[in-house]
Amino acid sequence: MKKALITGISGQDGSYLAEFLLKKNYQVHGIIRRVALEDETHRLWRLRKIKKDLNLHSGSLESFPSLAKIINQVQPDEIYHLAAQSYVSNSFEDEFSTLNTNINGTHFMLASTKEFAPQSKFYFAGSSEMFGKTVETPQNETTKFYPRSAYGISKVTGFELTRNYREAYNTFATTGILFNHESPRRGFEFVTRKISLAVARIKNNLQKEISLGNIKAKRDWGHAKDYVEAMWLMLQQQKPLDYVIGTGEQHTVEEFLSIAFQHVGLNFKDYLKIDKNLFRPAEVETLLADPINSKKKLGWKPKIKFEELVVEMVESDLRNVKDKTY
Ligand code: F7E
Numbered sequence: 162m163k164k165a166l167i168t169g170i171s172g173q174d175g176s177y178l179a180e181f182l183l184k185k186n187y188q189v190h191g192i193i194r195r196v197a198l199e200d201e202t203h204r205l206w207r208l209r210k211i212k213k214d215l216n217l218h219s220g221s222l223e224s225f226p227s228l229a230k231i232i233n234q235v236q237p238d239e240i241y242h243l244a245a246q247s248y249v250s251n252s253f254e255d256e257f258s259t260l261n262t263n264i265n266g267t268h269f270m271l272a273s274t275k276e277f278a279p280q281s282k283f284y285f286a287g288s289s290e291m292f293g294k295t296v297e298t299p300q301n302e303t304t305k306f307y308p309r310s311a312y313g314i315s316k317v318t319g320f321e322l323t324r325n326y327r328e329a330y331n332t333f334a335t336t337g338i339l340f341n342h343e344s345p346r347r348g349f350e351f352v353t354r355k356i357s358l359a360v361a362r363i364k365n366n367l368q369k370e371i372s373l374g375n376i377k378a379k380r381d382w383g384h385a386k387d388y389v390e391a392m393w394l395m396l397q398q399q400k401p402l403d404y405v406i407g408t409g410e411q412h413t414v415e416e417f418l419s420i421a422f423q424h425v426g427l428n429f430k431d432y433l434k435i436d437k438n439l440f441r442p443a444e445v446e447t448l449l450a451d452p453i454n455s456k457k458k459l460g461w462k463p464k465i466k467f468e469e470l471v472v473e474m475v476e477s478d479l480r481n482v483k484d485k486t487y
Contacts, residue, residue, distance in 0.1 A: 166190045166237035166281075168222065168270065169244030170215070171197055173346040174286070176207035178241060178389040183214055185393075190235050192220040192228070192244070207346050222266030225273065232270075233277035239396050240278075242270045243286045245315070248350050252312035253442055263315030264322075271326045271334065279332065282396040285323040287336040288316045289381070289407065289448045299451035302338070302405050309443040324403070333401045340381040340407030340450045342388040343470060345477035352414055353382070353474060356421050361478035363432055364425045370432050374439030376414040379447040381407040384465035384473075394459040407450020408463050420471045425479070 165182050169175040170191030182189050197204035198219055205212060218235075220227035222244055232240070245263045246252065252259040267285060274283050292300045293309035308314045319336070326332040347354040352373070362368035383406075391406045415429075422429040455461045465473075480486075 162186060162188050163239065164188045164190065164235060164237045165239045165241065166192070166232065166235050167241045167243060168192045168266075169242075169286075170217070171205050171208055172243065172247075173207065173344055173348065173385050174243050174342070174389055176346060177344070177386050178243070178392060179208065179215060180211055181389050181393060183211060188216065189214070190216040190218060190231075190237065192231055193217050194221055195219045222262050222269065225269040228269050229273040229277055232273045232281075236278050237281050239282045239284070240270065240274055241284045241286075241392060242267060245286065246312070248348070249290060249310050249312045250350070250441060252310045252315075256311035259311045260315050263312070264318045267319040268322055271322055271332065275326060275330050275332055279330075281333075282401070283323070283326070283332055283334040284392050284396055285319055285334065285336045286392075287320050287338040287403070288313070289338060289340040289450065290445060291317045291320060291338060292448060293445050295447060298447065299409065299449040300405060301451040302403055302454055309445050310441070313445075320403070327401055333396075335395050335401040336403045337392055337395055338403065338405045339388055339391075340383065340405075340448060342383045342385040343474065344385040345474050346385065347474070353417060356418055357471075357474035357478045358481075360421045360425055360427070360475050361482040364427065364479065365482050367482065370434050372434045372436040372439060373414065373418070374436060374441070375444055376418060376433075376435070377446075378414050378444065379411050379449070380414070381409070381411050381448055381450045382417070382467060382470065383408045383463045384470050387463040387465055391455060391459060391461045394461055398459070402458070404455045404459065405450050405452055406455050406461070407452050408467070409450055409452050410467060411447070411449045412467055417471055420468060421475050424472055424475050
């Protein structure tokens with residue numbers, strides 16, 4: 162039985178990946194912060210259905226010894242390093258903890274792998290935020306990076322660390338440069354979930370309006386469930402290579418908004434308030450993946466379309482509001 166170790170297992174991607182690997186008969190281990198283990202109802206809701214099948218270890222990205230101990234003990238075949246401070250806006254408010262956690266966390270994970278489980282294959286969660294102020298459209302594996310936030314910078318550093326471990330120490334280490342991916346499990350601070358929950362609450366007269374920042378921003382949005390398969394495929398290859406993972410289709414925040422409101426028979430223009438405070442000091446205006454390599458070499462193709470994603474998120478939040486889950 163293969164063993165996988167996931168950091169960030171309680172997040173959107175971690176929970177889908179854990180389900181995917183359990184179905185493939187892996188023994189799945191996860192690293193969780195101690196506070197999360199102490200507050201399961203709030204922090205481990207995404208793992209509710211599969212928790213009994215997981216091996217959860219308490220550790221912190223800020224502590225090299227805690228990570229080294231777990232990696233040494235588990236001896237995983239595959240490591241998926243997904244944990245990070247991943248909210249771009251927050252990285253402007255607190256550059257220091259974003260850079261510390263994301264850069265050191267990745268370095269600690271790579272160093273522990275090299276030292277204690279050198280046979281293990283290593284996946285690093287890169288991000289389209291590395292392309293930032295894009296120098297070409299669409300973006301592929303050779304596009305130059307131009308990050309626009311501490312978050313983007315931390316991901317570029319993680320990417321370079323991963324590449325260097327591959328080249329210097331022969332670690333099977335790869336980066337997936339994933340474009341935005343969403344689902345009903347998305348955190349509430351991200352724009353798609355903010356919209357789907359607001360639509361459900363407005364429809365049920367629990368909220369009157371929605372405040373947003375730059376609705377002209379363009380993103381390449383896919384479904385997280387599809388993207389975890391790409392992570393796994395990257396570690397099944399003969400050679401560790403970096404891949405751009407996205408749909409190759411672009412939409413504005415406004416389009417997301419429009420479809421979400423339309424789905425419940427409302428017009429977003431009647432409820433939208435633009436709030437200048439929600440604009441970012443340096444915005445990433447446009448992102449679009451050129452996923453040709455992942456299609457050709459990994460045989461990966463996203464299955465869930467943009468409209469389906471929007472509708473699934475709104476439907477899920479309508480149920481949540483009805484069941485008073487939120
Ligand atoms: O913003 C605009 C905002 O916070 C999307 C993370 O998973 O994907 C995500 O990063 C766009 C931006 O995601 C609001 O200015 C307008 O242009 O949902 P978001 P993100 O920043 O694209 C990448 C790939 C990652 O790696 C990240 O970890 O929407 N926007 N009004 C807003 N965004 C938010 N959050 N809230 C607003 O009110």
